[in-house]
Amino acid sequence: MTRVIVDPVTRIEGHLKIEVEVDANGIVTDAWANSTMARGLEKLLIGRDPRDAVYVTERVCGVCAGSHGWASAMAVERAQGTTQLPELARLLRNLIVSAMWLHDKPLHFYHLSALDYLDVAVLANYNGSDPYLLKIKDLILNNDAAPLLPRYAPDVYSINDLNLVSRYVSNYLTALLKQAKAKKMSALFSGKQPHQSSIVPGGVTQLPTSAQISEFRMLFQEMVDFIDNVYLPDVLDLANALWDLTSSNVGVGYQNYLSFGGFPEDADGTSFALVPGLIIDGTLVETDPAIIEQNINEDVKYGYYLDSDGGHPFTGGQNFDLDKAGAYTFSKAPRYNGNPVEVGPLARMMVARARGVSHPAIQQFNDLLNQGMTTGAVARHAARALEAKMICDAMSRWLDELETRISQGDTEIHDTAHWDPPASGQGYGLIEAPRGALGHWCVISDQFTANYGMVVPTTWNVSPRDTNGVIGPIEKALIGCPVPDVNNPNNIVRIVRSFDPCIACAVHIIQPKQKKIMHLQIQ
Ligand code: NFE
Numbered sequence: 001m002t003r004v005i006v007d008p009v010t011r012i013e014g015h016l017k018i019e020v021e022v023d024a025n026g027i028v029t030d031a032w033a034n035s036t037m038a039r040g041l042e043k044l045l046i047g048r049d050p051r052d053a054v055y056v057t058e059r060v061c062g063v064c065a066g067s068h069g070w071a072s073a074m075a076v077e078r079a080q081g082t083t084q085l086p087e088l089a090r091l092l093r094n095l096i097v098s099a100m101w102l103h104d105k106p107l108h109f110y111h112l113s114a115l116d117y118l119d120v121a122v123l124a125n126y127n128g129s130d131p132y133l134l135k136i137k138d139l140i141l142n143n144d145a146a147p148l149l150p151r152y153a154p155d156v157y158s159i160n161d162l163n164l165v166s167r168y169v170s171n172y173l174t175a176l177l178k179q180a181k182a183k184k185m186s187a188l189f190s191g192k193q194p195h196q197s198s199i200v201p202g203g204v205t206q207l208p209t210s211a212q213i214s215e216f217r218m219l220f221q222e223m224v225d226f227i228d229n230v231y232l233p234d235v236l237d238l239a240n241a242l243w244d245l246t247s248s249n250v251g252v253g254y255q256n257y258l259s260f261g262g263f264p265e266d267a268d269g270t271s272f273a274l275v276p277g278l279i280i281d282g283t284l285v286e287t288d289p290a291i292i293e294q295n296i297n298e299d300v301k302y303g304y305y306l307d308s309d310g311g312h313p314f315t316g317g318q319n320f321d322l323d324k325a326g327a328y329t330f331s332k333a334p335r336y337n338g339n340p341v342e343v344g345p346l347a348r349m350m351v352a353r354a355r356g357v358s359h360p361a362i363q364q365f366n367d368l369l370n371q372g373m374t375t376g377a378v379a380r381h382a383a384r385a386l387e388a389k390m391i392c393d394a395m396s397r398w399l400d401e402l403e404t405r406i407s408q409g410d411t412e413i414h415d416t417a418h419w420d421p422p423a424s425g426q427g428y429g430l431i432e433a434p435r436g437a438l439g440h441w442c443v444i445s446d447q448f449t450a451n452y453g454m455v456v457p458t459t460w461n462v463s464p465r466d467t468n469g470v471i472g473p474i475e476k477a478l479i480g481c482p483v484p485d486v487n488n489p490n491n492i493v494r495i496v497r498s499f500d501p502c503i504a505c506a507v508h509i510i511q512p513k514q515k516k517i518m519h520l521q522i523q
Contacts, residue, residue, distance in 0.1 A: 001487050009114045009496050014503025022483045031478035033462045034458040035331040035503050042319050050076045050421040050449050061505045062194040063104055066097040067433035069199045074429025075442040076201040076421050083269045085119040086412040089203030094263045096190040098395050102223045103182035103387050105433045110175040113497040118165050119154040126139050132173050154486040157245050166398055171230055180224045185219045188212045202483045203414035206239050227388050228229035235385035239378045249497035251377030253477035256339050257347035258287050262432025273394040276430050277351035284354040289430050298332040313441040313453030331506055333463040334455050342473040343436025343460045345384035359384040377498035433457055458506035461499045
């Protein structure tokens with residue numbers, strides 16, 4: 001048995017340490033996911049006005065900030081007893097947040113994971129005329145090409161075809177420019193990005209002008225062209241090139257998948273562009289988010305928390321026990337009725353399939369499964385990319401509807417009756433963030449926040465063992481992973497990054513007076 005440690009897992013958000021045991025045949029037999037930061041963010045909210053939570057929780061992350069703001073606004077709205085919003089508010093929330101999904105998806109593929117599969121050093125032989133690729137060739141020849149070069153030596157799965165590598169690296173650079181455009185789309189309707197300032201309890205604060213809508217539409221069209229003609233073909237061609245990787249079961253995890261439902265399609269938020277549902281052991285067992293919510297608990301046996309911090313998110317806490325015996329991570333272990341559950345694009349795709357949702361992207365995903373693609377690392381990339389098509393189609397509809405409503409004289413973007421929180425009560429907000437199911441839980445007492453809970457997508461995926469010894473989804477996906485060379489555990493980082501973990505979201509940190517909480521040794 002050999003212990004292999006990857007610490008930190010780079011090219012993700014935040015600090016994650018992965019530890020695995022590899023047997024004599026080069027196969028992973030056990031795994032531990034260790035989130036090396038703590039999140040004290042919820043504590044900041046206690047004693048504050050519940051409406052502050054929209055803007056405080058957004059600061060958890062620079063990528064899915066609007067999703068947190070929205071979940072937080074929903075929690076306060078539900079505490080008021082409403083899920084009804086003005087139609088324009090629904091459409092604008094959908095567009096503000098979905099534009100950030102268009103920013104997020106290429107970011108993950110090109111900048112956080114495609115390089116896992118490429119031998120970028122072959123660009124030293126580049127003979128074309130693209131000035132950017134020539135610049136990168138220069139950097140490679142001068143040994144100065146980080147972060148483009150992979151962390152570990154290329155292996156049998158690494159693509160070293162010069163044409164393919166040139167294409168992906170060139171599009172890596174293009175994607176940087178496109179991301180800025182997607183972010184601008186979101187900022188046009190929300191004041192600014194990455195931390196939007198329009199979504200508040202009761203609706204949104206900004207009705208866009210016709211000039212802003214036109215600019216949004218123009219940028220949207222550019223993003224659709226990029227997704228159709230560059231991003232999607234790049235992801236699917238990579239998936240095909242890596243068919244061996246898929247058929248060898250690399251990264252297949254639990255067949256448990258959860259979606260809370262994303263982007264409401266009606267005013268009371270009961271039908272969704274991305275449908276809700278829960279699959280356990282491959283079977284769809286529930287479709288009602290309100291029932292799913294009641295059966296979520298966080299286990300803290302292996303997290304650095306007081307035992308009393310576990311349980312349902314309405315009653316959980318954030319009190320650290322850094323000397324707890326057996327603990328190895330700052331992540332709690334969310335469970336549905338005791339089951340670890342994968343969340344994210346693959347989970348949404350599996351739920352949509354199980355619910356019989358009809359869309360060409362789902363059909364294409366089905367075709368890939370029928371051709372033998374397993375639900376592992378490459379399937380997560382394929383699902384994430386194909387979902388972009390579903391989002392673009394929905395955005396096109398929302399944009400048309402927004403323009404039609406405004407042209408008919410509708411200006412109602414906020415319901416002031418739902419601005420003031422109740423003196424006491426509690427509510428939850430469940431949505432889909434890019435990385436999966438996101439929930440906020442808010443308890444209000446004497447007009448102020450008495451407790452606040454956030455169970456974010458990465459907390460589900462990166463969760464540790466629970467009281468029953470059941471390992472978390474990423475830990476599970478690592479079991480069986482081939483590691484032919486323990487000094488170059490490429491497949492481990494490929495699997496982990498296919499989940500697109502964001503540790504900043506999962507386990508944020510506060511360091512009062514810069515007091516050192518942990519010392520990290522970079523290996
Ligand atoms: Ni920091 Fe996030 C998303 C949320 S994390 S990116 O998507 O919520 O899991």
